[in-house]
Structure formats: structure tokens, C-alpha cells
Amino acid sequence: MTVQTLGEIQGRVDISARALERTVVAIAASHLGVPTKDVSVRLADDSGLLSIAVSAPVRLPPLRSLSKGAGIPARILDARSGIRADVTTIAGAQVGTVGVSITKAHVVEERRVR
Amino acid sequence: MTSDTNSQRLYRRLVRRSLHRSRSSAVIVAFALGSLVLAWVATESVLAAVNAPALLLSPASITEAVNTPTMLTIAVAAAMAVVGVVLVALAITPGRRARHEIPDARMAVVIDDGVLAGALSKAAIRESRVPASRVSTVVSRRLSSVTITPTSGSLLSAPSITHAVGAVVESLAPRPALRVAVAVSERGVVGS
Amino acid sequence: MTRSNRPLNRLGLAFVGLLFVAVAAWIGARSTSFAALPDIPALDATTLWIIAGISVAAIALAIVWIVTRGRGRARTLLTATDDDGHGSIEARVAADLISDDLARVTDIVDVTARAFRVRGQTVLELVVTTRRAADVRLVIDSVGRAVAALDDVLATRIPVLLHVASGVRATLAHEQRVH
Numbered sequence: 001m002t003v004q005t006l007g008e009i010q011g012r013v014d015i016s017a018r019a020l021e022r023t024v025v026a027i028a029a030s031h032l033g034v035p036t037k038d039v040s041v042r043l044a045d046d047s048g049l050l051s052i053a054v055s056a057p058v059r060l061p062p063l064r065s066l067s068k069g070a071g072i073p074a075r076i077l078d079a080r081s082g083i084r085a086d087v088t089t090i091a092g093a094q095v096g097t098v099g100v101s102i103t104k105a106h107v108v109e110e111r112r113v114r
Numbered sequence: 115m116t117s118d119t120n121s122q123r124l125y126r127r128l129v130r131r132s133l134h135r136s137r138s139s140a141v142i143v144a145f146a147l148g149s150l151v152l153a154w155v156a157t158e159s160v161l162a163a164v165n166a167p168a169l170l171l172s173p174a175s176i177t178e179a180v181n182t183p184t185m186l187t188i189a190v191a192a193a194m195a196v197v198g199v200v201l202v203a204l205a206i207t208p209g210r211r212a213r214h215e216i217p218d219a220r221m222a223v224v225i226d227d228g229v230l231a232g233a234l235s236k237a238a239i240r241e242s243r244v245p246a247s248r249v250s251t252v253v254s255r256r257l258s259s260v261t262i263t264p265t266s267g268s269l270l271s272a273p274s275i276t277h278a279v280g281a282v283v284e285s286l287a288p289r290p291a292l293r294v295a296v297a298v299s300e301r302g303v304v305g306s
Numbered sequence: 307m308t309r310s311n312r313p314l315n316r317l318g319l320a321f322v323g324l325l326f327v328a329v330a331a332w333i334g335a336r337s338t339s340f341a342a343l344p345d346i347p348a349l350d351a352t353t354l355w356i357i358a359g360i361s362v363a364a365i366a367l368a369i370v371w372i373v374t375r376g377r378g379r380a381r382t383l384l385t386a387t388d389d390d391g392h393g394s395i396e397a398r399v400a401a402d403l404i405s406d407d408l409a410r411v412t413d414i415v416d417v418t419a420r421a422f423r424v425r426g427q428t429v430l431e432l433v434v435t436t437r438r439a440a441d442v443r444l445v446i447d448s449v450g451r452a453v454a455a456l457d458d459v460l461a462t463r464i465p466v467l468l469h470v471a472s473g474v475r476a477t478l479a480h481e482q483r484v485h
Contacts, residue, residue: 051391058399063407067458073386074461076393084390097391101382105402121465124427128467137315138375144322145368152368156361163354173349173357183337191337195330201323205316216442220450221466225442228472233442246439285443 017043020091024052027086031079033059034106049096052087057104065110076100125222132224135209144201210255214288227253230288234258234279238296241278242270248303258283259295266302318371380421380428383464397421400430400456400464407452413440414448415473431467438472445470 015023021041029036032054039056058075060066080100087095154170162173179187212227231251238249238260248263260279264270276296283292349357385394401419408414416435421428432453436445449468457463 060403063403063452063455063459066403067455071459071461072395072399073384073393076395080391080393099392099394101394101396102399103396105399105406107402107406124424124429124465127424128429128465131312132467132469134312136312137319141315141318142372142375144319145372148322149365149368152361152365156358156365159354159358159361162349163351163358173354177347177349180333180336183333187333188337191330191333194326195334198323198326198328198330201319201326203323205318205320205323216446216470218446218450218468220453220463221468223446223468223470225470226472229436229440229442229470232439232472236439236441282443286446 015091020093023091024054024083024087027090028054028056028079028083028100031082031086032056032102046096048094050087050093051096051098052083053099053101054083055101055103057106058102059106059108061110062107072102076102128222129215129224132222133211133213133215135211137204137209140201140204212253214253214290214292216286216288225288230286230292231258233282233286234260234294237278237282238262238275241275243268244270253292256290256293257295258292259297261297261299263299264302266304268302270298272296272298380423383421383428383430384460384462395460397430400460401432403456403459404432404449404452407455408434408448411445411448413437413445427465429465429467431469433469433471435471435473442470 021043024041024043025036025039028041029039032039034057039054041055042053044051044053058072058079060072060075061069066072080098083100084095084098087093158168158171158173158176161168168175183191213224214227214230216223216225231253234253235246235249235251238251239246242249242262242264244262244265248265249260251258251260258279260275262270262275275298276294279296280294283294381396382394383397383400386392397419400421401417404419405417408417413436414434415437416433418433420431420433422431423429432449434445434449436442446468453466
């Protein structure tokens with residue numbers, strides 16, 4: 001069974017600003033690995049496109065393991081493109097600029113799942 | 115590389131600012147008190163200008179007191195002179211904090227003299243094997259002086275303790291450079 | 307540490323101080339009749355209003371001065387903008403990562419971080435509070451290693467100021483008793 005996304009539905013779908021905001025919050029939270037309550041999102045009009053400003057912590061492994069990997073700028077870029085893609089697909093919105101502002105780090109020891 | 119000299123200059127500046135007080139709090143206190151006094155002056159002036167009764171002292175009585183100086187005016191003048199000198203002293207003196215710089219390749223590092231003293235004490239304790247409570251170190255701008263109260267009956271070698279403490283100073287290389295002076299007190303304490 | 311203008315602070319203090327000394331000297335000189343200084347004439351209403359006006363202006367200046375102390379604190383450590391939008395990292399992120407990394411160093415009791423701007427550059431200030439009788443070399447080297455890892459993680463070297471502090475009570479003393 002395929003899941004129809006809002007973008008594909010024919011006809012008009014009215015989404016309240018608040019519901020859209022909550023959707024974007026959930027999407028951002030999932031890409032950053034943090035609880036939705038810690039994420040704050042500001043949506044605005046950007047010449048007809050939806051501009052998104054996210055302010056949130058990010059889940060990160062401890063500094064030493066992190067330094068062996070890609071680094072935070074890469075993580076932000078990934079999160080940003082992921083958020084852009086998901087908001088376009090799930091909410092069916094045309095997204096303009098996306099800003100991601102990382103406020104804190106939730107440092108979590110990665111546990112190896114056997 | 116210009117970016118290196120830029121960061122060198124930046125670090126010099128950061129360290130210098132960490133080692134001296136900014137005098138911000140002095141300015142805030144001085145200006146706040148000064149504002150209160152000025153507010154009073156303005157109030158008295160306005161009251162006098164509209165011929166209303168003075169709050170504490172009317173401008174007329176103030177000019178009277180200055181024109182024919184009484185003991186009170188002299189006393190007030192003396193107090194003002196003292197305050198003035200204190201303010202000028204605060205402005206001129208460097209206001210050094212009890213801190214030293216520790217050279218490092220990557221960071222600008224400043225350390226409280228108390229922490230530095232602790233590290234030197236630790237070296238003296240380890241070398242002299244005296245209980246920690248009998249060693250005290252004071253770090254001032256250019257001198258670290260270690261005082262040890264020995265255990266009666268055990269001989270302490272000041273030179274070897276000086277060497278041990280000096281080794282810690284050398285490993286940290288604080289700036290301004292610290293001289294090491296170890297003093298073993300003549301009276302000991304019986305038992306450890 | 308803030309960006310408050312230090313030379314200006316000292317100039318302000320010197321100015322007010324010299325003013326006080328000058329007035330005191332003038333009053334003192336009158337009493338010893340050293341110099342034939344003129345009496346202050348009776349103050350008329352106009353002069354009084356002028357005095358009030360100057361006082362109020364000076365108060366306003368003082369208030370402005372007081373309020374402008376303590377600027378220069380920055381929230382963001384790094385920021386970048388491109389066609390797709392922008393991204394930024396706040397100082398707290400570095401603080402959290404470094405605190406976590408230094409948690410295993412027993413000599414370190416507390417780590418706080420702040421970002422501030424000096425001469426157009428953003429600097430990360432780390433204040434590391436140590437236990438009494440801490441191994442200073444170990445503490446500095448541990449922080450150095452954490453900062454090196456942070457350099458990798460941020461893909462850039464941010465200027466860092468490390469302040470090795472002894473805890474609030476002990477800052478009053480140059481002496482450290484190791485118990």
C-alpha cells in the first residue's frame with residue numbers, strides 16, 4: 001500500500017500554519033536526533049516560497065568519536081538537505097531557504113547494538 | 115603567514131586583558147554614586163531657581179560655605195580630595211590580577227595563582243614526604259615561596275625540594291617568570 | 307571577559323578623579339588665602355537652570371556609559387551562509403562537547419564556555435575550575451587535546467582562551483593549602 005503524500009493529492013489541502021510548524025518541528029527533530037520539545041522553528045514567506053529557520057540542539061557522539069567522522073558542518077548540511085526534502089515531500093510545500101542554528105549538543109555515547 | 119601573526123597578536127591581547135582588571139566595576143560604582151550627587155545638585159538648583167525651599171542645602175548656603183570656608187567645608191574638601199586621588203589611582207595603576215600566563219601552542223592560557231601554588235605545593239609534598247598541611251606556597255608576580263614545616267627528627271634537603279618545585283615551574287614556564295624560594299622552618303612538629 | 311573599552315574606563319575615572327581633586331584644591335586654597343581667588347557670586351535663576359541642565363546631561367552620559375559596559379558577548383561560534391540558506395553553531399555546543407570530553411579528568415571540577423568577539427574575531431573562552439592540588443600540566447594538556455578534537459569536528463581552528471581557575475573562595479588567596 002503506498003502512502004500518498006500531501007504533494008500528490010489532487011485538490012486543495014488546507015494546512016494551518018500551526019500544523020505546518022508542528023510538522024516541520026517533527027521533521028527537524030528526527031534529522032537532528034533530539035526531542036521535539038527542544039526544537040523551535042520559525043516559518044516565513046520568502047517571495048512565495050516557504051523559508052524555514054530551525055533552532056535546536058543536535059545529538060552527537062562524544063568528541064573523540066566525532067572527530068574521526070565527518071564533523072559538525074557536514075552534519076548540519078545533511079540535516080538541512082534532509083529537512084528540505086522531507087518538508088517538500090510530506091508537507092507538499094515549496095521550500096526556499098533553510099537555516100539551521102545549533103544551540104546545544106546532546107552528547108550520547110553510541111552503544112553498539114549486537 | 116599573516117594569519118599566524120594575526121592570531122599571535124590576538125592571543126597577546128587576550129592574555130593581557132585576562133591579566134589585568136578592566137576597571138568596569140570601578141567606573142560603574144563611581145558613575146552611579148556621581149549620578150546620585152549630580153541628581154541632588156540638579157534638584158537643589160531647580161528648587162532655588164523657582165524660589166522653593168531647599169531639600170538639604172540651598173545653592174546659596176553652599177556658595178556661602180565655599181566663600182567663607184568653615185571647618186566643615188574644609189573637611190568636605192579633604193574628603194573630596196581623597197576620593198579624587200583614589201579614582202586617579204584606580205585609573206593609573208595597572209590593576210594586575212593574581213594570574214600568570216602559561217605558554218601553549220594552540221591556546222591562550224591564563225592560570226589563577228592559587229592553582230599554580232597548589233601544583234608547586236604538591237611537588238614539594240611529594241619530594242619532602244611531609245603531610246600536606248605542613249606545606250604552604252604563595253605565588254606572587256615574580257616569586258613563588260614555599261614554606262615547609264618539617265617533622266621533628268627528619269632531615270629535609272632544601273636544595274632537592276627546590277629542584278623538584280623548580281622542575282614543575284620549568285614544565286609550565288609561567289610568565290612573568292617565577293623564581294623559586296623554598297624555606298624549611300626551624301621549628302618542626304613532632305610526629306607526622 | 308568582555309569587550310568593554312578599557313582605556314576609556316580609565317580615562318573616565320581619571321577625569322572624575324582630577325575634577326574632584328581640582329575642586330577640593332580650589333576650596334582648600336581659598337581657606338588658606340594662598341591665592342586671591344574670587345568669591346563665587348550669588349547664583350541667579352539663569353545660572354541655576356544651567357547648572358541643573360549640565361547636571362542632568364552628565365547623569366545621562368553616565369547612564370549611557372554604565373549601560374554600554376559588558377558588550378561583546380557572542381552566542382554563535384561559527385556561521386556560514388550559502389544559496390540554500392545558512393547554518394550556525396552556538397558556543398554552547400563547543401562547551402557541551404568539551405565538558406563531556408573532560409568529564410573523565412578528575413582534577414577538573416567544572417567547565418564553562420563563552421564566546422565573545424574581539425577585534426572582529428570570535429573567541430571561545432573556556433573557564434576550567436580545578437580541584438585543589440590539581441595536576442596543572444595534565445589539566446592543560448587534557449583541554450588541549452579536547453580543543454584539537456574540536457578543531458577537527460568544526461573543520462576550523464577557533465581562537466581559544468583557557469582560564470584555569472581555582473574556584474570562587476580560593477580566588478581571594480594567592481596561597482594554596484593542599485589538604
